[in-house]
Amino acid sequence: MAVVTNTFQSTQAVGNREELSDVVSRITPEDTPIYSLIEKGRCVTVHPEWETDELVAPGANIREEGEEYAFGAIAPPKRLGNYTQIMRKDWIISATQEVVSEAGNVQKRKYQKLKKGVEIRKDVEFAIADTNASAGGATREFGSLNTWIETNVSRGATGANGGFNPGTGLTVAPVTGTQRAFTKAILDDVMQQGYQNGANFRHVSVSPYVKSVFVTFMSDANVAPFRYAVSQGGERNTIVATADYYEGPFGTVMIHPNRVQAVSTGLARNAFFIDTDMLSFLWLRNIQEDRDVAKTGDADKGVIIGEGTLKVHNEKGLGIAADLFGLSAAS
Amino acid sequence: MVIRDGDWKLFDHDFLTGRSVWVMEDGNKTHWRTDYPVENLVRQNAFSRNATAGNGFGEWTKVASIPLNLAHSESLVRAHSEGDDRYVKRWLNDGDNRAWRSFEGRL
Numbered sequence: 001m002a003v004v005t006n007t008f009q010s011t012q013a014v015g016n017r018e019e020l021s022d023v024v025s026r027i028t029p030e031d032t033p034i035y036s037l038i039e040k041g042r043c044v045t046v047h048p049e050w051e052t053d054e055l056v057a058p059g060a061n062i063r064e065e066g067e068e069y070a071f072g073a074i075a076p077p078k079r080l081g082n083y084t085q086i087m088r089k090d091w092i093i094s095a096t097q098e099v100v101s102e103a104g105n106v107q108k109r110k111y112q113k114l115k116k117g118v119e120i121r122k123d124v125e126f127a128i129a130d131t132n133a134s135a136g137g138a139t140r141e142f143g144s145l146n147t148w149i150e151t152n153v154s155r156g157a158t159g160a161n162g163g164f165n166p167g168t169g170l171t172v173a174p175v176t177g178t179q180r181a182f183t184k185a186i187l188d189d190v191m192q193q194g195y196q197n198g199a200n201f202r203h204v205s206v207s208p209y210v211k212s213v214f215v216t217f218m219s220d221a222n223v224a225p226f227r228y229a230v231s232q233g234g235e236r237n238t239i240v241a242t243a244d245y246y247e248g249p250f251g252t253v254m255i256h257p258n259r260v261q262a263v264s265t266g267l268a269r270n271a272f273f274i275d276t277d278m279l280s281f282l283w284l285r286n287i288q289e290d291r292d293v294a295k296t297g298d299a300d301k302g303v304i305i306g307e308g309t310l311k312v313h314n315e316k317g318l319g320i321a322a323d324l325f326g327l328s329a330a331s
Numbered sequence: 332m333v334i335r336d337g338d339w340k341l342f343d344h345d346f347l348t349g350r351s352v353w354v355m356e357d358g359n360k361t362h363w364r365t366d367y368p369v370e371n372l373v374r375q376n377a378f379s380r381n382a383t384a385g386n387g388f389g390e391w392t393k394v395a396s397i398p399l400n401l402a403h404s405e406s407l408v409r410a411h412s413e414g415d416d417r418y419v420k421r422w423l424n425d426g427d428n429r430a431w432r433s434f435e436g437r438l
Contacts (some may be wrong), residue, residue: 030399037412047438114361184391189421202412208417217391241348242372243369243402245411246422247388247438252419254411259345264436276412 031127033256040280043282049081073106083140084309089116125260133173142309143171149320152193177323191250199317207261207268207326278317283308379433
């Protein structure tokens with residue numbers, strides 16, 4: 001529809017306030033690949049629950065003429081749930097520092113608010129990618145992606161799946177296995193399992209090192225033979241800062257380097273295969289500034305706080321290649 | 332220490348990738364700018380295009396390396412998530428985006 005001439009639109013206004021979480025989402029989608037990829041929703045309790053149901057695997061179905069009916073049992077759908085987690089960033093700046101002329105205003109409130117906003121989003125990504133099982137109670141925690149996935153999995157020797165425990169209503173942390181190098185065989189294994197279980201992997205989130213290993217798959221004997229030029233002396237290896245688009249045997253996938261996963265070996269050892277329809281992040285309280293922090297003393301306090309949880313619609317739509325060397329060829 | 336580029340102030344810099352995020356306040360609004368060094372990437376893509384010229388699609392063919400900010404701002408990431416392969420492929424087949432292609436061949 002046309003807009004009547006001279007309608008003053010919000011896009012023309014200069015004084016509109018930008019909301020913190022919007023600003024932060026816009027400037028850094030690539031800092032938090034998984035969180036940026038998935039849908040964001042709302043929840044109204046600290047323990048949102050959902051159900052998954054599935055078809056029985058196909059089998060031979062041959063009946064005799066005139067046979068009496070027998071009735072099979074119905075398997076009830078699985079009831080799953082995750083707890084919300086409260087995340088917070090805070091700061092305090094003396095009133096004098098807030099007003100003194102300072103180069104760049106780095107220590108001022110507005111700047112701190114932006115910085116902490118970016119940091120808290122990375123913490124959300126961290127919580128999605130780490131290996132923490134869910135926990136109820138007052139210090140709740142949502143089960144990370146890693147703790148949910150148990151179907152499309154490739155783990156190192158002695159590694160074991162975690163998964164959702166319907167008895168306790170909590171997820172269980174997986175057991176880490178022996179680390180191994182990421183190979184095309186591991187990749188194909190997880191992709192194939194996913195395909196057979198109905199997943200449609202569109203994105204793969206890996207540590208920057210694993211992404212660089214990905215590129216070498218093109219040099220595989222079965223693939224077009226290929227050699228990479230080593231980047232010239234002192235130049236940056238910009239290849240890690242890209243989304244790579246691959247044509248593979250199970251469709252096209254986009255590989256994202258996840259710098260949050262490069263924080264530690266614990267996070268870097270996993271490669272996540274994501275069907276974005278199967279995952280969402282529910283906010284009970286969106287990331288926001290608490291404007292009612294009581295002022296005491298000669299200082300200005302700030303708090304950014306949010307509470308939310310990860311909803312894994314169906315873990316069969318997701319995959320993981322765990323126990324990889326994620327930071328270097330041997331770690 | 333504050334690093335400035337005119338009115339722009341450095342907000343974040345990643346040494347591994349060379350990505351830098353700049354911020355500027357003009358009183359009413361906060362403006363953001365992200366710089367990516369892409370010279371190396373363009374050259375690397377050109378190198379792979381040449382090295383694989385004439386090859387057919389094999390298993391796991393890297394078709395393109397797109398700077399992350401571009402992949403997001405051109406809605407490629409979103410289109411790919413939503414299964415809009417036609418959009419992504421049209422974008423990748425477009426001669427204007429050839430610099431990001433690392434494998435010749437129409438998708």
